[in-house]
Amino acid sequence: MAVLDRATRRLIETLKYKVRMLTALTVVLAVALTVMTVLYITKDGEAYSAEVSSVTNIGSNGTTTAESDQSSLDETSSKEEGKASSENKASSDKVSSDSSSVVDAVATPGDDINSWNLKLVNSKNPLPNGFTVKTEKIKASYARDVGMLYDARAVSYLNAMCAAAEKDGINLLVISSHRTNARQTTLYNNQVNKQRANHPELSESEIKKKAATISAYPGTSEHELGLAVDFNSVEESFENTKEYQWLKTHAADYGFILRYTKQKQSITGVIYEPWHYRYVGEKHAKKINQLGYCLEEYIEYLKNNNK
Numbered sequence: 001m002a003v004l005d006r007a008t009r010r011l012i013e014t015l016k017y018k019v020r021m022l023t024a025l026t027v028v029l030a031v032a033l034t035v036m037t038v039l040y041i042t043k044d045g046e047a048y049s050a051e052v053s054s055v056t057n058i059g060s061n062g063t064t065t066a067e068s069d070q071s072s073l074d075e076t077s078s079k080e081e082g083k084a085s086s087e088n089k090a091s092s093d094k095v096s097s098d099s100s101s102v103v104d105a106v107a108t109p110g111d112d113i114n115s116w117n118l119k120l121v122n123s124k125n126p127l128p129n130g131f132t133v134k135t136e137k138i139k140a141s142y143a144r145d146v147g148m149l150y151d152a153r154a155v156s157y158l159n160a161m162c163a164a165a166e167k168d169g170i171n172l173l174v175i176s177s178h179r180t181n182a183r184q185t186t187l188y189n190n191q192v193n194k195q196r197a198n199h200p201e202l203s204e205s206e207i208k209k210k211a212a213t214i215s216a217y218p219g220t221s222e223h224e225l226g227l228a229v230d231f232n233s234v235e236e237s238f239e240n241t242k243e244y245q246w247l248k249t250h251a252a253d254y255g256f257i258l259r260y261t262k263q264k265q266s267i268t269g270v271i272y273e274p275w276h277y278r279y280v281g282e283k284h285a286k287k288i289n290q291l292g293y294c295l296e297e298y299i300e301y302l303k304n305n306n307k
C-alpha cells in the first residue's frame with residue numbers, strides 16, 4: 001500500500017507539475033497573444049491613418065492636376081502632373097510642397113494671360129463670333145465724334161490720360177475707338193477696294209492680304225475688342241508731333257502701349273501705326289516697354305515664365 005501510495009503520490013506530483021507547466025505556458029501564450037493583439041491594433045491604426053493621409057494626398061494631387069489642366073496645357077503643368085502622380089507614396093511633406101508650387105504657378109503671371117486686359121487679337125487670334133463687350137462713352141471733350149465708345153473697364157484710364165495730357169498742353173483726340181464687327185467689315189471692304197484700285201497688278205488674294213495689314217479682317221481688329229484707340233491722325237507723320245512724344249513718355253503710366261511699332265511689323269502683321277494705342281494695364285505696359293516686346297512676344301514671355 002505504502003509503495004502504491006508512494007507511486008500514486010509521485011504520479012500526482014508529476015501531474016501537478018505538468019498542470020503548473022501547462023498553466024504557465026497558457027499564461028505566457030495569453031500574454032504573448034495580448035501583446036501581439038495590442039501591437040497589431042496599434043499597427044493597424046497607423047496603417048489606417050497612413051492610408052487616410054495617402055488618400056488625402058491623392059485627392060489634393062487630383063485637384064491640383066485639374067487646376068493645371070484648367071490653367072493651360074503647357075509643359076510645366078504636365079511635368080508637375082507627372083511628378084505628383086509618381087510621388088503618391090512619398091512623404092506627405094514632399095507631396096504638399098509640390099502641390100503648393102503648382103498652386104503658385106497657377107496663381108501668378110499665368111492668370112494674366114487669360115485676363116481681359118491682355119486679350120490678344122490678331123489675324124491668328126480672331127474674336128469669337130458674336131463677341132460683345134460692355135462699353136462706355138469716352139468723355140466728350142476727348143472724342144472727335146459724339147458717343148464714341150470704349151471698354152467700360154478701361155475708359156477711366158483713357159479719360160485720365162487725355163486729362164493729364166491736356167494739363168501738359170497736349171491735345172489728344174480720339175478719332176477711332178470701339179468698332180462693331182459690321183463697322184470693321186465696312187472698313188476692311190473699303191480698304192480692299194482701295195488696294196484693288198491702286199494695285200491692278202496684284203491678284204485678288206494678294207490684294208486682300210495687303211488690305212488686312214492696313215485694316216484688319218473683321219473679327220481680328222483690336223478696335224472690336226474695345227481696348228484700342230487711334231489718336232489725332234492716321235498718318236505716319238503723327239510720330240513727329242508733340243502728342244506722339246508725350247504718349248511715348250506717359251502712356252504706360254495709364255496702362256497703354258503703342259501696339260504696332262515699326263520694328264515688330266513681321267510679328268504683329270500690321271503696318272507701323274504711331275497713332276494706335278492699346279490698353280493692357282500699367283504693370284504690363286511698363287514691363288512690355290522695358291522688355292522692348294510687342295504684345296504677341298509678351299504673351300509668349302508670360303507663358304514661358306509661368307512659374
Ligand SMILES: [Zn+2]
Pocket residue numbers: 176223228229230275276277
Ligand atoms: Zn487703330
